[in-house]
Amino acid sequence: MTQVPLCMAAALFTLCVILRVPLERHMVTHVLVLLPALAAAGWFTGRAIANRWPTLRSSDWNAAGATGLLTVLLTGAFWMLPRSLDWSLGEPLGEAAKFVSLPLFLGIPLALSWRRAPVLVRGFLNASAISMALTLAWVYANAPVRLCTSYLTGQQEQLGEGFLWVSVMLGVLWTAPAFGLRLPAWGARQLPSLLPRHLP
Amino acid sequence: MTPWLKTLAACLVAGCAGTAALWAATESGRALTSEGARRVRALEAPALVPDVVLTDRHDQPLHLRRGDGSITLVEFIYTTCPLICQSAGAAFLRLQGLLQEAGLTTDVRLLSVTFDLERDGPAELEVYEKTHQADGSQWRIVRPSPRDLESLLQAFGVVVLPDPVLGFEHNAAIHVVSDGRLIGIFDLEDIDGVMKQIAAVRQGTT
Numbered sequence: 001m002t003q004v005p006l007c008m009a010a011a012l013f014t015l016c017v018i019l020r021v022p023l024e025r026h027m028v029t030h031v032l033v034l035l036p037a038l039a040a041a042g043w044f045t046g047r048a049i050a051n052r053w054p055t056l057r058s059s060d061w062n063a064a065g066a067t068g069l070l071t072v073l074l075t076g077a078f079w080m081l082p083r084s085l086d087w088s089l090g091e092p093l094g095e096a097a098k099f100v101s102l103p104l105f106l107g108i109p110l111a112l113s114w115r116r117a118p119v120l121v122r123g124f125l126n127a128s129a130i131s132m133a134l135t136l137a138w139v140y141a142n143a144p145v146r147l148c149t150s151y152l153t154g155q156q157e158q159l160g161e162g163f164l165w166v167s168v169m170l171g172v173l174w175t176a177p178a179f180g181l182r183l184p185a186w187g188a189r190q191l192p193s194l195l196p197r198h199l200p
Numbered sequence: 201m202t203p204w205l206k207t208l209a210a211c212l213v214a215g216c217a218g219t220a221a222l223w224a225a226t227e228s229g230r231a232l233t234s235e236g237a238r239r240v241r242a243l244e245a246p247a248l249v250p251d252v253v254l255t256d257r258h259d260q261p262l263h264l265r266r267g268d269g270s271i272t273l274v275e276f277i278y279t280t281c282p283l284i285c286q287s288a289g290a291a292f293l294r295l296q297g298l299l300q301e302a303g304l305t306t307d308v309r310l311l312s313v314t315f316d317l318e319r320d321g322p323a324e325l326e327v328y329e330k331t332h333q334a335d336g337s338q339w340r341i342v343r344p345s346p347r348d349l350e351s352l353l354q355a356f357g358v359v360v361l362p363d364p365v366l367g368f369e370h371n372a373a374i375h376v377v378s379d380g381r382l383i384g385i386f387d388l389e390d391i392d393g394v395m396k397q398i399a400a401v402r403q404g405t406t
Binding site: 062063067070074077083090146148 | 215
């Protein structure tokens with residue numbers, strides 16, 4: 001069971017390395033594709049670690065996932081700074097920091113901590129993530145100045161729009177269960193019937 | 201130790217490391233953007249600007265650095281710019297007027313430096329000078345040699361991006377240079393801030 005997440009992690013990370021330059025060319029793909037993909041590579045690594053060393057899942061040093069989630073939040077805050085984006089584009093050290101810290105301090109601790117956190121805390125974090133995405137949408141769409149010197153104003157506005165869609169998607173994804181919809185299962189069941197029948 | 205004590209200790213370590221990283225990345229909580237950080241650094245640790253030679257539209261050379269205690273205000277422009285460089289020109293026009301009123305015609309000079317070396321030749325510099333009513337002595341429109349352009353922009357922390365519509369986008373600001381050092385960076389609207397820093401520098405030297 002260790003192999004599958006580990007392969008996913010390796011594949012994602014390799015893709016990030018290969019597609020680094022084209023993804024970083026546009027602010028939207030940099031922030032909404034590359035950064036989440038790096039974190040996801042870490043998340044799969046975390047799953048692999050948890051499968052290989054199950055005791056880590058109940059480590060005394062991470063009761064209720066507190067340590068891990070604190071690390072996730074701080075790392076997230078760091079890479080939310082417009083300055084950090086510029087740093088990663090302008091200096092090799094910044095680029096290295098991005099490729100190391102997002103998997104190591106965001107993806108892995110998230111995978112090892114999320115299920116340990118109380119439901120109330122998880123709900124709070126989900127709600128905060130939605131409102132944070134909305135805030136970022138507003139900030140990037142309306143900022144009177146360029147927040148990253150490495151990107152054009154037009155791309156900044158598009159990123160604001162992108163964050164708006166992210167917040168909508170997260171909102172739908174996370175509130176759907178409250179209405180009795182289990183999205184993945186529902187999607188899997190419904191998708192085939194949504195496709196035109198007469199296609200070969 | 202109970203799990204909660206261990207977790208508390210681990211949280212403290214993670215919290216301290218994370219806060220330290222955020223503290224460093226925001227110049228002690230004062231800058232969220234690289235532009236903000238550039239301004240904080242100019243005020244706290246003024247860096248030397250390169251000693252480049254700029255030429256005006258008469259091909260007369262002038263040094264960016266001057267050792268006589270005078271102040272140089274620098275703006276980076278390109279003359280075909282439709283928007284922000286026009287307000288940069290307007291800001292310098294106001295400063296030129298205020299400085300002349302204050303009798304500071306020789307102690308403070310204004311330089312509009314173009315970074316569009318392909319398009320901005322002497323004729324274009326002259327057009328910019330005329331449209332913005334630069335007096336041509338205190339305020340001059342100049343261009344660096346192609347060899348110096350990169351190091352000049354880097355020293356000032358100016359990033360120029362090609363833009364399909366506008367030609368370029370760049371972080372426009374008023375840069376205050378005194379004794380060869382970049383000591384202040386101000387918004388184009390912050391004429392008061394520039395005048396205050398000029399007054400402060402002159403009080404320090406006289």
